[in-house]
Amino acid sequence: MKPERLFWVWTLAGLACLPAADSSVPAPSNVRGGEYPRIHSDLRVTFRVNAPAAQSVQVLPAGSDSGMGKGPFEMTKGAEGVWTVTTSPVRPGFHYYSLVIDGFPCNDPASETFFGWAKQTSGLEVPDPGLDFYDAKNVPHGDVRMHWYRSKVTGALRRAFVYTPPGYDAKPKLRYPVLYLQHGSGESERGWTAQGRANFILDNLIAAGKAKPLIVVMDHGYAMRAGETPKEGARGNEAFGEMVVNDLVPAIDAAYRTLPRRNQRAIAGLSMGAGQALAIALAHPGKFAHAGAFSGAGRGLDAKAAGAAKFSLLWIGCGTEDRLHAGSKAIHEALDQAGVKHVWFEGPGSHEWQVWRKHLAAFAPLLFR
């Protein structure tokens, strides 16, 4: 077998060994039986769609972090109205994209959808030949639970995703620390597992003894007070912090075997969720001893307040190609100057899920020590 035909492949459900007719394989983010998009061994990607009546069809990556360029990429119409394009090599990781049919961005029917950009969006998972830390390996797997609870702040039922570690059910007297982990703008409580593979990252860390078994609560980062509607231009997340502290934490402590105290409780998030995590932790330093900001610490972190909060762990990370990198690094430097103990983590990558997977994998082992 030639080197270019060796390829790691996993599906959304886990590792799978797929024989490739040529050196390309269906993206693991495709639906069952979805042959396209296909990923070549050099990480070029071929998209294909059947749209005989369309005048123009394009592939449009969301954002500019996929490595293939900004796009849109014109697809070429072939026999029987099948359109194709092969891109330049793509950055490994997860990328949102759309197919643009006569100017209308829509989903690729061959792809799973992932909630991002405030809608269900096609996603392209590109395996990284050098990384397996987020693969579904042959280790014990925790469950990811959809948990419904009533919020007094919003006056509505809400849904959180809750990771319970392997062994949680088998040892009904053991209690666990909790990490509250937030998604980014336009995403949802589904993001950290579907796009981020947080459960597999933690399964692997726990199996290797690198992270303490923990509960991870992933909620929907939007919340308005009961009866209020978002103001023009507002995000609609204005009551989120209040909701977390008054409703979510008590609901989780009531429903799960948590260690319900400050030094066993962490909060972190990515992008918008990073800002939310830091703001909540700083407003309630008696509730959270550990805080993490993945690619979004830039705005409004007061180094003095961060010092006064006496966090056991204050973790700030950003990809070096992220437009938020300079702001994040400035925060790190301000913390240094103020003598506030913290961890600063930088590495290659932009504003993208592959970076946040790495952030979680670097952050989780430092928690609850």
Added chain:
Amino acid sequence: MKPERLFWVWTLAGLACLPAADSSVPAPSNVRGGEYPRIHSDLRVTFRVNAPAAQSVQVLPAGSDSGMGKGPFEMTKGAEGVWTVTTSPVRPGFHYYSLVIDGFPCNDPASETFFGWAKQTSGLEVPDPGLDFYDAKNVPHGDVRMHWYRSKVTGALRRAFVYTPPGYDAKPKLRYPVLYLQHGSGESERGWTAQGRANFILDNLIAAGKAKPLIVVMDHGYAMRAGETPKEGARGNEAFGEMVVNDLVPAIDAAYRTLPRRNQRAIAGLSMGAGQALAIALAHPGKFAHAGAFSGAGRGLDAKAAGAAKFSLLWIGCGTEDRLHAGSKAIHEALDQAGVKHVWFEGPGSHEWQVWRKHLAAFAPLLFR
């Protein structure tokens, strides 16, 4: 307030009281902030989409069970490229649909997606003014867990959705009966909760004392033996029964506090899943004492074998407007003629989720008695 302005509204997360500027409200199946489709008090639906460059835009219901007709329905282009159409009254319940942009069926960006028709598809939830049995009421809610397990039959990791009833975590010594519950063709393990609202149906039945607390396992109804690929024209579910009996049931009995015996184990499903449930129960009468077929019992049920299996409960249901109704009814009559005790359930409705919600609500109270 005029009668036509009174309207039940719930979101995917639960009941919500939305003030309506006119008598229409956003469909509860819309994404956060999605204003369209909007449902009028007479159950007409207005669809709206921004597609300035498109030459034609249509709404296409999937199947013919929505009550609004077969379609496609032409949308009219208005100012700034916004297309709209208002349909005739729609049948309450859940309906898949697409927007057709210049001949290409794609998702409505304002709608959540639901896995059906072998892809992620837009869905329209139309509240039924007369029914609340599948609403998220103010009762204790069970969790729905994503559970990963390894299948020897398929050689891969699989994901099941598992409903654990309210109180499951609080009472760690209690054990529960199990219902294995299958989706239809082209759907997935997500269908019974996302489209079917099975968890809320069971929460309500359990809270009212009408159903025994139970675990419900919803798996993905497709499975091929390791190394095999689907034959031309085959469904790709050929190893499902073998997988259920050899891998899934043992995995569930190991991971959850089940009552691991015949009289505490049921299997049911809808459409393709109905056929699967009956076939598995009949092939393994020592494993399952209860079997249910929702709108799909037509093919291949041998009344004599069904009698020999001595089920505690054999339940057959079908909507009277379903093209499978005659076949299901014939099975019922054959069972009667053969003197095989069973429950026959028919009522208005076609081959659609609203019927299957009713089937589950009628079936679950009869289980494990």
